[in-house]
Amino acid sequence: MAQDTFNLVVANPELVILDEEVESLTLRSAFGDAAFLAHHAPFVGEVDICLATVVRPQGESFQIVIDGGLVRAGGNRVVVLANDAQLASDVEQESLRRRRQRYEERLEELDDALAESELRSLELRGSLID
């Protein structure tokens, strides 16, 4: 029987968020939604700020917040190298409030692109709590 799972690694420069066998991964790339299944062709692309969906072999699914980065597929393995990433279930009110406060304090020194991407990350996380 052909193997229908692949190894998914999601890491940010600080730590590995996820490293396990999964059935599928859906995320938003620069050109729209992209889905990865087992034995995906060699691919490398930019990932947009998005809520990625991961499906485990038993059909259970969960979500990961990805703050942009790169995704690379090949050799039945998909690696998401995110600028920052967090399991959606780990997003909490308190840490989000602190992050929002830090963003507002630093708003003046951030350039437009950075301020916009940070705002999108905050809104995405905020939508998970509301």
Added chain:
Amino acid sequence: MPGGKERALRGRIRSVNSTKKITKAMELIAASRIVKAVGRIGGARTYFREMSELTRELLVTLPSYRPALTRTEAATTVLILVTSDRGLCGGYNSAVIRAYEEQVRRLDSPIELVGIGRRIENYLHFRGIESKVQLNGVTHLPTLDQAYSLMRPIMERVDAGEVGRVVVISNRFYSLGLQRLEETTLIPVDTSAVVDGADDPVAHFDFEAEPSLETVIDTALGQLVVAEFFGLLLEASAAEHAARQRAMKNATDNATELVRNLTRAMNRVRQDAITTEITEIVGGAEALAQGEHAMSGDER
């Protein structure tokens, strides 16, 4: 009065003992922080390894492309000096300062300084040297945010052709017993080291890239630089805790030795005092006995 000297020594022993308690506590705190810091280095390794691997494969796939982060036309060098905020960590900071002075002597191109930590801030301030950016409160517990906010503006200036080299002078952590001061060139990214594994069979990838190979290479190199810099900060943090633990262990050992010597001196003084007292008593008793003897002789 013989008791005075003994009392003074007892006071010194008490003072050294309380200093010893503090240094011992600092040693234990540093030891527990090393464990955490080493754990963070391990956590960050996966991203760095994967990103280096990906960059290598991308550069091998498109050897004709020369990204901005690998070019070296601009003359200006940015020196990032990583020190601690607090002292009591042996030669940790002075090694960075020595290496900086050496670099200044060696380089004939313009230098811009980025100081990390209060120690280098004090040093530069004292000598009236201006730093472009100064950031404190980093090596205690470095965050990814700090690495991004420091590196982003520098990389923009590299892109704009204003900066040609970025060198970090910091303490590297190899193991609990081995930390070493090193100068790491972050930019230009050394592609010869990255592409060295080109004979490796997995290196011959035929990628489909989105939006384009060039864009992905630029992004990957940028992220690689940030990840490497963050890794250096994490190592500097672990090395600081290790240096502090070692310094505090030496201080505790010295205090123990000092207490032993002082106790010995105090015992000698006390013994002298006792001997003097006994001599006086015996002398006094003898004098009394002689006096009584003389008196009884007179009566007879």
